Amino acid sequence: MKRVLTWAVATVADLRAETAHVKTVVLDVPDWQGHRAGQHLDLRLTAEDGYQAQRSYSIASAADGRQVELTVERIEDGEVSPYLTEVVRSGDQLEVRGPVGGYFVWDGTSERPVLLVAGGSGVVPLMAMARQRAGERSSVPTRLIYSARSWDDVIYRDELERLGGQCDGLDVVYTLTRTQPAGWTGHTRRIDASLLSDVAWQPEDQPLTFVCGPTPFVEIVAAALVELGHDPASIKTERFGPTGG
Amino acid sequence: MDARDLVLDGNAAAGLLQEVFSADVTAAEGTCGGCGATDLVGALVAYTQAPGLVIRCRQCEAVLIRIVTDGRRHWVDLSGLRTLQLGG
Numbered sequence: 001m002k003r004v005l006t007w008a009v010a011t012v013a014d015l016r017a018e019t020a021h022v023k024t025v026v027l028d029v030p031d032w033q034g035h036r037a038g039q040h041l042d043l044r045l046t047a048e049d050g051y052q053a054q055r056s057y058s059i060a061s062a063a064d065g066r067q068v069e070l071t072v073e074r075i076e077d078g079e080v081s082p083y084l085t086e087v088v089r090s091g092d093q094l095e096v097r098g099p100v101g102g103y104f105v106w107d108g109t110s111e112r113p114v115l116l117v118a119g120g121s122g123v124v125p126l127m128a129m130a131r132q133r134a135g136e137r138s139s140v141p142t143r144l145i146y147s148a149r150s151w152d153d154v155i156y157r158d159e160l161e162r163l164g165g166q167c168d169g170l171d172v173v174y175t176l177t178r179t180q181p182a183g184w185t186g187h188t189r190r191i192d193a194s195l196l197s198d199v200a201w202q203p204e205d206q207p208l209t210f211v212c213g214p215t216p217f218v219e220i221v222a223a224a225l226v227e228l229g230h231d232p233a234s235i236k237t238e239r240f241g242p243t244g245g
Numbered sequence: 246m247d248a249r250d251l252v253l254d255g256n257a258a259a260g261l262l263q264e265v266f267s268a269d270v271t272a273a274e275g276t277c278g279g280c281g282a283t284d285l286v287g288a289l290v291a292y293t294q295a296p297g298l299v300i301r302c303r304q305c306e307a308v309l310i311r312i313v314t315d316g317r318r319h320w321v322d323l324s325g326l327r328t329l330q331l332g333g
Contacts, residue, residue, distance in 0.1 A: 005263050042260035052316075056260055088321030102272035103287020215252055236288070239253045 005097045007044065013050050013067060018155045018199040022121060024071045026058060027096065031197045035099035036239075037128040038210070041070060043096040045080055053079045057098060058124040058212075058238070062131035071155060073121040086234040104210065105239045108132055112208050113201050114188075115139040117191065117221050119213020120148060125238060126212055127156050132171065134163055141169045146192050147200055147217070149178040155219050172200045191217075192223035203229035251294050254288040257297050260311075265312060265319050268331055278327040279307035286310075286329075 014026035035041075037059075044054045061069035065205075075083040095198075106114065106129040114128040123146055133142060144164075148154045154174065162182070164172035173188035175195065187195060201207040209230065211221045218239045226232050255262075255271055262270040271287030282304035285318065290301040297313030297320075311322040324330070 004267050005260065029260075040256075040259055056257060096262060100263050101270075101287065102268075102269040103256045103285055104254075214254050235319075237254060238256055240257070 001030045005042075005100065006071070007095045007097045009034070009069070009093050010011060010096045012088055012090050012094065014090060015088065018071060019153055021085070021153075022071060022155050023074075024069050025084055025088060027066050027068045027070065027094065029096060032066060032068060032163065034065075035059055035063055035150065036102070037108075037132040038101070038104045038125045040101045041068060041096050041098040043070070043080070043084075043101060043146040044097075044136050045083060046095070055224075056100070056127070057081045060124045060127055060131075062128060064132070064135055071121065071124045071127075075177070085208045097158045098244070104212070104236050106208065106210065108138055109134055110208060111230070114143070115201050115207040116144040117200075117213075118140065118144065118146045119152070119186035119191075119217035119221075121155060122211075122213030122240065123155050126210060127160075130160075130163055133170065134166075134168075137168070141201075142171070144170070144172045145175070145191065145196070145203065146172065147175045147177060147213070149177055150182075150221075151181045162180070187194040191221055191224070191242070193227050196221070196224050197228055200228075203231070206231070209235045210238070211235065213240070215232070215239040219244070251292060252271060253293055254292045255285075255289040255291045255300055257293055258300070259287070259292050261314070262300055265321060270329070270331070271303070273332075274330040275300040275309060276327040276329075277305060277307055277309060280285060280305040280327050281327070 010027040010029040013028045016024040040056045042056050046052050060071040070083050072084045075081045118126050145150045160172050177190050211218050220235050220238045259271045273286050275286050276283045292299040300310040307325050309325040313320045
């Protein structure tokens, strides 16, 4: 990891709509040294009058990529996310620095099973881990439990369906908490101890656990896992606030 | 919005911490000067919406790290930390 952080000018290489409110921004970052799955990229916008707004986004792409992908949810009254999801075009330039953060990362070096618990756009850093796992053809038993409002709000839906269908040890479990498509037979309630006890690894499996989502979601999931007997030291959490937009 | 929603993890401040310390402090282990609890800085309680960055102990909520920046200089208060263990 680069020790001294410096801002670099990245160029937008591509944009992909993920859902109605979520877009992936693909960046070419000069001299990118690679990153670890789960790390962040800081992004800074400067207005003509010099006013600056800075945000830290989870990197969505696998660690081996030469490009860096950020997946951004549009927050209606946000300062940065409406710009990234509505205004930015290919070829535009953005100031970035990173990668940063070595706490919420999965390096794929452990054989312990992995439990990924996502609330909404909290799936982004967990997707970097799932992509890294797939890229390395890892067979580490992994479960992703993903809580979304509706089927249309599931980010990376097609890719998750594909990765989960490869029978290589990755299971993807959804719970759709607001609306469900006709004939939906999956889970519909918010993630709680009872749901986790049904679908998560058991404490004796000693999973490495990563939980990412809005603060209240993370608090509930982490507390439920501890209540079920999971080792708090093996549960890593990443909360994102409501004003992060 | 609930004030509780503003509570993030130390990991959310990874960029600023690395800017100040030129090291990945989120993976460093901090010991609270108040209660003696030890945690990785990335797992501590962080408030990033304050005028500066405030990092608190997850056990006793004592203030461990405060950083205020004006864009050029950083004002760093580590008086709440007993120790900070960096490196492999």
